Amino acid sequence: MPLIAEAKQGKDFEIPKEGTVQATLAEVRDLGLVDTVYNGVAKKTHKVMFRWQLAELDSEKQPKRVYERFTLSLHEKSGLYKRIKGLFGKEPPQSLDLEKLVGTNTNLVIVHNENKKDPAKPYANIAATLKLSPGTPKLEIVAIPKKDEVKAAVAASLKSNAITEANPITDEDIPF
Numbered sequence: 001m002p003l004i005a006e007a008k009q010g011k012d013f014e015i016p017k018e019g020t021v022q023a024t025l026a027e028v029r030d031l032g033l034v035d036t037v038y039n040g041v042a043k044k045t046h047k048v049m050f051r052w053q054l055a056e057l058d059s060e061k062q063p064k065r066v067y068e069r070f071t072l073s074l075h076e077k078s079g080l081y082k083r084i085k086g087l088f089g090k091e092p093p094q095s096l097d098l099e100k101l102v103g104t105n106t107n108l109v110i111v112h113n114e115n116k117k118d119p120a121k122p123y124a125n126i127a128a129t130l131k132l133s134p135g136t137p138k139l140e141i142v143a144i145p146k147k148d149e150v151k152a153a154v155a156a157s158l159k160s161n162a163i164t165e166a167n168p169i170t171d172e173d174i175p176f
Contacts, residue, residue, distance in 0.1 A: 014058040015124040016066060016110050022132065023066070024139040025104045027051040031069065046072040048080070048098060052108060052126070055139055063142050066110065066124055086129040105138045106130065 029051065033044040048070050053063040070080035074092055084092040087106055107130040112122040 022055040023052040026053040026141045028098045
C-alpha cells in the first residue's frame with residue numbers, strides 16, 4: 001500500500017461565539033520554561049496552560065475549547081492569581097496544586113480579538129469568569145485523545161503487520 005505524503009493545512013478550530021458560555025476546566029498543563037520578552041528583556045518564564053471545554057459544540061459535535069496561558073505565580077498582580085480569585089470569589093492560598101482545579105465549572109465571558117497576522121481569523125479570549133446560577137448542572141469533561149495516545153494507537157495497529165517468523169517479508173511485499 002503506498003504511503004503518500006501531502007502538504008496539508010492545519011485544522012481550523014471553530015472559535016466560540018462572543019458572550020457568556022458555561023465551561024469546565026478540562027486540563028492544567030505545565031509548559032515548563034518558555035522564552036518570553038518583557039520590556040525588551042528576554043528571559044525564561046515558567047508557564048502553565050488552562051484548557052477550558054465549553055458547553056458550545058463545534059460542527060463535529062465536540063466541545064469547543066479555549067486556552068489560557070499564565071506565568072506560574074500566585075503574586076497578587078499575576079494573571080493566574082486574578083483568574084483563580086475570579087473563579088472562587090476569594091484570594092487563593094500562598095501555595096496551590098493547580099491540578100485540583102480540573103473539573104471546576106463556571107461561566108466564561110468570551111470576547112473576540114483581531115488576529116494581526118490574519119484579520120479574517122479572529123481568536124477568542126476569556127474576559128472574565130462568572131459564577132454558575134444555582135441548580136445549573138455541571139459539565140462533564142469530554143476526553144480528547146492526546147497526540148501521544150493517537151500515536152500509540154497507530155503503533156498498536158501496526159504491530160499486527162510486524163515482521164516475525166510467522167509473518168516474514170516475501171517478494172510480494174516489495175513494491176518494485
